[in-house]
Amino acid sequence: AKYTRVNQDTCIACGACQASAPDIFDCDGEEIAFSLIDENKGIRPIPEALLEDLEDAYMGCPTESIEVAEHPLVDGIKEQ
Ligand code: F3S
Secondary structure, eight states, X not given: OOEEEEOTTTOOOOOHHHHHOTTTEEEOTTOOEXXXXXXXXXXXXXXXXXXXXXXXXXXXXXXXXXXXXXXXXXXXXXXX
16 A cells, blocks of 8 residues: 655645646645645555556655655654
8 A cells, every 4th residue: 555645844836746646635725735635644545546646746746745655654653
């Protein structure tokens, strides 16, 4: 399974990820992107049908702000 989230510190709100993968990424009020899958937590597996879109978004982000991993992305100490 794959997990994703946007690094919002480096996202420049170019919107490419939303264009490539509208079912995965969206932009908040300040137009910084986030993952719709799990409120940008990176803890819910991306559905198989969306993996190609995810790859496109990952490759297309000009600031490499899209994090993709094969394990849940959790900051610091693991939840629970
Ligand atoms: Fe931001 Fe990259 Fe998307 S700069 S808007 S995460 S393509």
